[in-house]
Amino acid sequence: xxxxxxxxxxxxxxxxxxxxxxxxxxxxxxxxxxxxxxxxxxxxxxxxxxxxxxxxxxxxxxxxxxxxxxxxxxxxxxxxxxxxxxxxxxxxxxxxxxxxxxxxxxxxxxxxxxxxxxxxxxxx
Numbered sequence: 803x804x805x806x807x808x809x810x811x812x813x814x815x816x817x818x819x820x821x822x823x824x825x826x827x828x829x830x831x832x833x834x835x836x837x838x839x840x841x842x843x844x845x846x847x848x849x850x851x852x853x854x855x856x857x858x859x860x861x862x863x864x865x866x867x868x869x870x871x872x873x874x875x876x877x878x879x880x881x882x883x884x885x886x887x888x889x890x891x892x893x894x895x896x897x898x899x900x901x902x903x904x905x906x907x908x909x910x911x912x913x914x915x916x917x918x919x920x921x922x923x924x925x926x
Contacts, residue, residue: 804828804915806898811920819886820922824898826879826915831855835901836874836881839910840894841919847897849908851883861906866892888924895919 810822822838837852851862851872860872869888874881881898899913907913 806900806915806917808896808898808917808920811896811922813923813925814888816888816890816924816926818888818924819884820888822883822885822896822898822920822922824881824883824917826881826898826900831879831900832876833902833904835903835906836872837899837901837906837913838872838881838883839897839899839913840892840922841897842891842894845894847910849910850896852906852908853881854904854906856904859906861908885922888922890924890926893922893924895921 805827807825814820838850839847840850841847853860853872853874869886871884897919898917900915901913
């Protein structure tokens, strides 16, 4: 059974940092893109960042470029999202996701596996 389990969310002040981690189990994610999405109350789920299996390609939502960094450790089957200079508008539930293939997409419908989500709240 495939499982993606996120950790590391919480409450942080604006300007602070949070590191999210996602541990994958149940299969190897060789050849999979790993991504992070977020969903704020009353809003649709949106793409945040993704990284290819080789970690040679990353892609970010424009509003998080320069502040967020995605990384993966294939040996450990983990993917992290380092979030710096956080803003109140970054408040959301953050989800880890995985899709087969070596091309990054921003559409949540193309990702087959999802975690349960972790809350990040940024206070002003």
